[in-house]
Amino acid sequence: MAHRWINTLTRNDVTPIGHYLNRRQIMAGLAAGGFGAIASPALAQDELEPNSLEDITSYNNFYEFGTGKNDPARNADALETADWRVTVDGLVDNPGEYSLEDLIGGLTEEERIYRFRCVEAWSMVVPWRGIELADILDRIGVQDGARFVAFETAVQPDNMVGVRRRVIPFPYVEGLRLDEARHPLTLMATGIYDQPMPNQNGAPIRLVVPWKYGFKSIKSIVRISLVEEEPPATWNIINPREYGFYSNVNPNVDHPRWSQATEREIGGGLFAPRKPTLMFNGYEEEVASLYEGMDLQEFF
Numbered sequence: 001m002a003h004r005w006i007n008t009l010t011r012n013d014v015t016p017i018g019h020y021l022n023r024r025q026i027m028a029g030l031a032a033g034g035f036g037a038i039a040s041p042a043l044a045q046d047e048l049e050p051n052s053l054e055d056i057t058s059y060n061n062f063y064e065f066g067t068g069k070n071d072p073a074r075n076a077d078a079l080e081t082a083d084w085r086v087t088v089d090g091l092v093d094n095p096g097e098y099s100l101e102d103l104i105g106g107l108t109e110e111e112r113i114y115r116f117r118c119v120e121a122w123s124m125v126v127p128w129r130g131i132e133l134a135d136i137l138d139r140i141g142v143q144d145g146a147r148f149v150a151f152e153t154a155v156q157p158d159n160m161v162g163v164r165r166r167v168i169p170f171p172y173v174e175g176l177r178l179d180e181a182r183h184p185l186t187l188m189a190t191g192i193y194d195q196p197m198p199n200q201n202g203a204p205i206r207l208v209v210p211w212k213y214g215f216k217s218i219k220s221i222v223r224i225s226l227v228e229e230e231p232p233a234t235w236n237i238i239n240p241r242e243y244g245f246y247s248n249v250n251p252n253v254d255h256p257r258w259s260q261a262t263e264r265e266i267g268g269g270l271f272a273p274r275k276p277t278l279m280f281n282g283y284e285e286e287v288a289s290l291y292e293g294m295d296l297q298e299f300f
């Protein structure tokens with residue numbers, strides 16, 4: 001069965017008042033007497049101008065379809081998304097093989113305009129649509145003892161030229177600590193602008209964790225596992241010295257081979273000045289408490 005939209009929002013339905021305030025919160029705020037009641041001045045000031053759909057769908061990292069930035073746009077047509085299944089296992093009350101409808105049907109879909117910062121020091125602003133991962137976790141029933149969420153991407157060798165060429169180990173895997181996974185900013189995205197998720201961006205459902213480097217935002221998810229121990233993460237396995245498990249955006253911790261202090265905005269034009277990279281990609285107020293007492297140089 002093809003993916004059906006639960007709740008179709010368009011750009012026109014959404015007031016871009018902040019980092020991530022969603023319809024539910026906007027409505028709650030209006031009921032409570034206006035935006036002042038919910039939006040801090042910092043949020044209200046920070047209006048993000050999304051990149052064009054063209055930018056977002058033509059400059060991608062999706063190594064299953066090749067390592068070039070325009071390879072996914074050329075090759076990801078071959079991704080088979082019909083009758084998509086997501087296996088849910090580990091420490092959950094409701095394990096099983098879910099259809100998308102079973103996994104997210106009836107949950108609230110929202111537009112979230114987020115900064116997106118790749119570890120390679122480029123960035124975009126993307127108007128995602130999706131569901132809070134927390135809502136999915138509630139549905140599958142997280143059991144005591146679960147401390148991390150592990151994710152896995154589909155492997156379709158016949159359809160994925162990068163998998164056939166083994167450009168990196170597959171399946172692509174990623175993980176979050178449970179409190180990170182439950183954070184209201186953490187999204188399972190199913191669309192961009194008013195489109196279902198384009199294949200090159202991780203159709204039909206992918207993770208979006210806006211305060212972490214882009215590689216944490218794993219695409220085309222076919223497995224969600226609740227586990228006790230820190231799960232493997234693809235880039236961390238490939239090169240643990242260069243890519244940590246946490247990979248929070250941090251202008252003060254450089255990649256061993258380049259600075260993370262600034263970033264190049266995609267779509268900014270050839271001569272646009274580089275932009276300073278923000279702590280936690282600009283979401284410090286929302287997420288810093290998750291890492292209180294943690295040495296961010298050691299746990300990078």
Ligand SMILES: Nc1nc2c(c(=O)[nH]1)N[C@H]1C(S)=C(S)[C@@H](COP(=O)(O)O)O[C@H]1N2
Nearest residue numbers: 060061062063118153172201214215217219
């Ligand atoms: N399965 C899978 N997920 C992936 C990747 C990948 O190669 N395979 N690349 C990651 C990296 S490095 C980035 S920057 C983002 C890019 O997402 P976008 O193409 O939607 O901008 O996807 C991440 N998720």
Ligand SMILES: [Mo]
Nearest residue numbers: 118119214215
């Ligand atoms: Mo990336």
